[in-house]
Amino acid sequence: MATPVTELDLPMMLLSDGTAAQRMNSSVDLPTDTWIIKNLFGYAVWHYDDVTGILRDKRWHSAAGKIAEIMGVTNEQFLERQTVNILTAEGDVHLRLRRLVAPAFSPRQADRLRPFMREVMNGLVDKVAATGKADFASDICEPYPIPIICELLGAPKSDWQLFSRWANDILEIFSLDMADKLDLIMRTQDELDAYTRELIEERRSKPADDLLTDLIAAEEAGDRLTTDELVMMVNAVIVGGTDTTRNQLGCAIGLFAEHPDQWALLAERPELAQRAVEETMRFFGAVRGTARFASTDIVYRDILFPAGTFMSVGLAEANRDPEIFDHATTFDITVQKSDQPQLTFGSGIHYCLGQALARAELQEALPLLAQRMPNLRMDGPTTWKPEGVGIFGPASMPITFDPGH
Numbered sequence: 001m002a003t004p005v006t007e008l009d010l011p012m013m014l015l016s017d018g019t020a021a022q023r024m025n026s027s028v029d030l031p032t033d034t035w036i037i038k039n040l041f042g043y044a045v046w047h048y049d050d051v052t053g054i055l056r057d058k059r060w061h062s063a064a065g066k067i068a069e070i071m072g073v074t075n076e077q078f079l080e081r082q083t084v085n086i087l088t089a090e091g092d093v094h095l096r097l098r099r100l101v102a103p104a105f106s107p108r109q110a111d112r113l114r115p116f117m118r119e120v121m122n123g124l125v126d127k128v129a130a131t132g133k134a135d136f137a138s139d140i141c142e143p144y145p146i147p148i149i150c151e152l153l154g155a156p157k158s159d160w161q162l163f164s165r166w167a168n169d170i171l172e173i174f175s176l177d178m179a180d181k182l183d184l185i186m187r188t189q190d191e192l193d194a195y196t197r198e199l200i201e202e203r204r205s206k207p208a209d210d211l212l213t214d215l216i217a218a219e220e221a222g223d224r225l226t227t228d229e230l231v232m233m234v235n236a237v238i239v240g241g242t243d244t245t246r247n248q249l250g251c252a253i254g255l256f257a258e259h260p261d262q263w264a265l266l267a268e269r270p271e272l273a274q275r276a277v278e279e280t281m282r283f284f285g286a287v288r289g290t291a292r293f294a295s296t297d298i299v300y301r302d303i304l305f306p307a308g309t310f311m312s313v314g315l316a317e318a319n320r321d322p323e324i325f326d327h328a329t330t331f332d333i334t335v336q337k338s339d340q341p342q343l344t345f346g347s348g349i350h351y352c353l354g355q356a357l358a359r360a361e362l363q364e365a366l367p368l369l370a371q372r373m374p375n376l377r378m379d380g381p382t383t384w385k386p387e388g389v390g391i392f393g394p395a396s397m398p399i400t401f402d403p404g405h
């Protein structure tokens with residue numbers, strides 16, 4: 001007979017406790033005599049095998065749709081909207097969406113944007129190269145993903161500012177006081193929806209070489225995305241694809257500033273870009289964790305988790321699991337430390353849909369920055385964003401480097 005989890009005497013703690021410096025340099029001290037702890041909402045696991053075991057078990061459903069409720073939001077219309085979403089869909093509904101949209105997010109599609117990514121990053125560095133000083137968070141991270149998402153979707157350059165505002169406002173859903181910002185979030189979502197519907201109409205009559213046209217044309221066995229689903233996908237791309245990428249870039253630079261030898265090496269050997277991205281995401285990922293809830297009674301490791309049990313999964317901690325990664329607590333872009341992937345893009349059916357695009361964005365950005373910002377150092381303390389509900393990175397990061405490159 002499995003023991004109900006409620007009958008176990010488990011320590012109560014938070015996975016992501018500790019300062020930013022602690023997070024960058026080592027994980028929080030977690031108990032060694034148990035593989036599961038209690039937290040404010042339910043339970044938490046952090047070993048690589050438990051994290052992947054739960055994320056790959058389809059009976060554990062995404063808790064993303066429940067975050068608003070947990071944050072105290074009661075607005076029915078808003079809550080309803082959060083449930084019609086690829087990130088929260090499960091079972092056949094999710095499978096159908098993933099099958100339809102996956103080809104439009106392939107590595108080949110992401111690769112088409114690489115020259116544009118370099119152009120955007122060079123443009124941003126041009127503005128600060130002469131002085132050798134920048135706030136890396138606001139000068140580089142903040143503006144980098146928006147033009148790329150616009151180019152991907154097929155939105156014109158004249159709308160970059162608009163998208164930037166929409167992304168910032170909608171991303172308030174990840175803030176701790178999101179319940180107070182509901183009016184703004186909903187108003188912005190309406191504006192974006194109206195804009196997207198217009199763009200869809202335009203592409204239907206005049207197809208172009210972009211994601212929206214690909215999504216409109218996506219078809220499997222006679223099935224197609226509805227207009228509402230297309231609008232939802234555009235929303236998902238903005239929510240999933242802007243703050244994640246910019247924060248991951250900020251985390252990477254924070255890390256490289258502490259490892260100048262690795263920075264110099266990347267400038268010298270840009271072919272290390274791919275490994276550098278995997279190692280920075282393993283060592284200091286911007287998405288620290290995610291959450292699931294039990295859709296039914298689940299027995300795992302001889303313990304019964306009743307339907308509705310909330311489970312946090314520590315991606316950042318799993319990425320430093322010494323059972324999986326050799327020299328898990330050292331940062332080194334020259335060696336592959338495991339056959340297993342780093343987990344900052346998640347695992348299982350909700351594995352990041354935009355991973356090829358995000359990887360391309362970071363693989364293009366990092367070696368270019370290493371070459372154009374030699375001798376990178378911190379020029380004052382970094383202010384880290386509050387941890388919120390999972391995405392983490394610098395709010396401000398003053399840096400200095402050798403000018404004129």
Ligand code: HEM
Nearest residue numbers: 086087236240241244245248290345346350352353354358
């Ligand atoms: C470094 C950048 C990124 C990181 C660290 C990241 C991380 C993640 C993670 C951890 C998940 C799974 C969440 C869960 O299982 O609960 C996810 C899902 C997702 N991501 Fe990303 N992401 C990044 C960039 C992007 C980009 C650029 C896009 C879009 C162009 C994107 C779109 C999505 C979507 C749509 C999902 C939901 C997939 C599904 O539920 O089937 N992400 N991402």
